[in-house]
Amino acid sequence: xxxxxxxxxxxxxxxxxxxxxxxxxxxxxxxxxxxxxxxxxxxxxxxxxxxxxxxxxxxxxxxxxxxxxxxxxxxxxxxxxxxxxxxxxxxxxxxxxxxxxxxxxxxxxxxxxxxxxxxxxxxxxxxxxxxxxxxxxxxxxxxxxxxxxxxxxxxxxxxxxxxxxxxxxxxxxxxxxxxxxxxxxxxxxxxxxxxxxxxxxxxxxxxxxxxxxxxxxxxxxxxxxxxxxxxxxxxxxxxxxxxxxxxxxxxxxxxxxxxxxxxxxxxxxxxxxxxxxxxxxxxxxxxxxxxxxxxxxxxxxxxxxxxxxxxxxxxxxxxxxxxxxxxxxxxxxxxxxxxxxxxxxxxxxxxxxxxxxxxxxxxxxxxxxxxxxxxxxxxxxxxxxxxxxxxxxxxxxxxxxxxxxxxxxxxxxxxxxxxxxxxxxxxxxxxxxxxxxxxxxxxxxxxxxxxxxxxxxxxxxxxxxxxxxxxxxxxxxxxxxxxxxxxxxxxxxxxxxxxxxxxxxxxxxxxxxxxxxxxxxxxxxxxxxxxxxxxxxxxxxxxxxxxxxxxxxxxxxxxxxxxxxxxxx
Numbered sequence: 001x002x003x004x005x006x007x008x009x010x011x012x013x014x015x016x017x018x019x020x021x022x023x024x025x026x027x028x029x030x031x032x033x034x035x036x037x038x039x040x041x042x043x044x045x046x047x048x049x050x051x052x053x054x055x056x057x058x059x060x061x062x063x064x065x066x067x068x069x070x071x072x073x074x075x076x077x078x079x080x081x082x083x084x085x086x087x088x089x090x091x092x093x094x095x096x097x098x099x100x101x102x103x104x105x106x107x108x109x110x111x112x113x114x115x116x117x118x119x120x121x122x123x124x125x126x127x128x129x130x131x132x133x134x135x136x137x138x139x140x141x142x143x144x145x146x147x148x149x150x151x152x153x154x155x156x157x158x159x160x161x162x163x164x165x166x167x168x169x170x171x172x173x174x175x176x177x178x179x180x181x182x183x184x185x186x187x188x189x190x191x192x193x194x195x196x197x198x199x200x201x202x203x204x205x206x207x208x209x210x211x212x213x214x215x216x217x218x219x220x221x222x223x224x225x226x227x228x229x230x231x232x233x234x235x236x237x238x239x240x241x242x243x244x245x246x247x248x249x250x251x252x253x254x255x256x257x258x259x260x261x262x263x264x265x266x267x268x269x270x271x272x273x274x275x276x277x278x279x280x281x282x283x284x285x286x287x288x289x290x291x292x293x294x295x296x297x298x299x300x301x302x303x304x305x306x307x308x309x310x311x312x313x314x315x316x317x318x319x320x321x322x323x324x325x326x327x328x329x330x331x332x333x334x335x336x337x338x339x340x341x342x343x344x345x346x347x348x349x350x351x352x353x354x355x356x357x358x359x360x361x362x363x364x365x366x367x368x369x370x371x372x373x374x375x376x377x378x379x380x381x382x383x384x385x386x387x388x389x390x391x392x393x394x395x396x397x398x399x400x401x402x403x404x405x406x407x408x409x410x411x412x413x414x415x416x417x418x419x420x421x422x423x424x425x426x427x428x429x430x431x432x433x434x435x436x437x438x439x440x441x442x443x444x445x446x447x448x449x450x451x452x453x454x455x456x457x458x459x460x461x462x463x464x465x466x467x468x469x470x471x472x473x474x475x476x477x478x479x480x481x482x483x484x485x486x487x488x489x490x491x492x493x494x495x496x497x498x499x500x501x502x503x504x505x506x507x508x509x510x511x512x513x514x515x516x517x518x519x520x521x522x523x524x525x526x527x528x529x530x531x532x533x534x535x536x537x538x539x540x541x542x543x544x545x546x547x548x549x550x551x552x553x554x555x556x557x558x559x560x561x562x563x564x565x566x567x568x569x
Contacts, residue, residue: 105130127395177428181357181393182230299340316350323370329520330484365453365480496522
């Protein structure tokens, strides 16, 4: 970047000089050659416009000796070693059609070992784009200096905790650093339990009374069907998405599962034809005439659970809720749902945990947090529903292992009063905090939240145009760069196009070099959650390829869809 600036500066100086010196001409000749090399490096890819000075130049520098053996492995050897020594429970994307061997990435592009570029519409971890140079420099610089734990004072952790709390409303001022979204939600549940214990202690000041009280009552968590909050034992308990898979997990007795507030195909959809089936296909839906009616009906399940828990002599510890449910198929609760649920939970003595692991840091465009999107649009800030605990993860470190729990001093104090130290070896390390500080800087400097709003609205327009020409698209929903496109075989019965969605995902990868994600209970929702640098040009390319796959490729494969099998993404 500095070289190109210097080149342009000297060229401008030369053009203004009537008689350039020989040394100047030599410099200019070298400079022009260097500029041409940059242009050639850019043209080596299929998307020369996208590969600017931002990207990494080819060829990459040689790896250090300790990595030479690894980089020398052929793709077949890599795949065989993984199959032999890594658990089959660790899934591989596109395994049914040939897994990808990715070597590097830039912006919203991933590049395989053969130099083939793929448009990435699914990676919400590389929030500011793959390999963003500012973030790479911050990480590299700090790694050369120091990487240790939070038992030592370090400015990065202190400053990042302040910057994070400044992004949140109300008195969400206390930050716990962790390594992942799973750890964040696990700790959030511990904080909620500590709050419940403090409430019990206050109602039973004597220790013996308190112990007897806790032996008789039990703290309950309310969660949403099809939600996913992590892979620890505690978070799996509150992740119905996992309860519906395999034989390991069942919904435990202390967890109350309420229906997903899906207004398209859920139990209480809006303005559907009579005879529509519930998502499990065997019972009729109770249709609602408006969003408010749907919100009241769905929220009534939370209200009833709170009443039942209390009537049985137990306590409500917390409601854990994603502002935008990703693995459920991009589900946003109807307006007033959040307010009604939170009011019921707090009336019962519980807390509201907002899981922002998938949706935080401006992804929705109109707001920086998804829980703000779910608030009523009445313009009254004083009535805004503010969580008691917020968890963040995935995008926080732009790929580094950085996550956090943010709560109020009152709740943090309840946890601290238990006398148990919270120490996490790698959480909040100087290197990860450097990544977090740089991510927040890039997010603001490059106005990525505004970009998410602009490009997200453009994507909605483009998909709506395709929907008007194609019967396969049943619903388009979401906000910013967090969208869901649900494919159905019939818009009246809402029969999910599961096999067709799997095919579309595969053909987009194989033929059009576009990577997508499939989610939802029926695996028929294309989930769009790309890096926040996703551009209008990227949007046009994506939707154009999507429509071709839908209109041209799908009809030709209609009789062989069953042979493809499920496409893991």
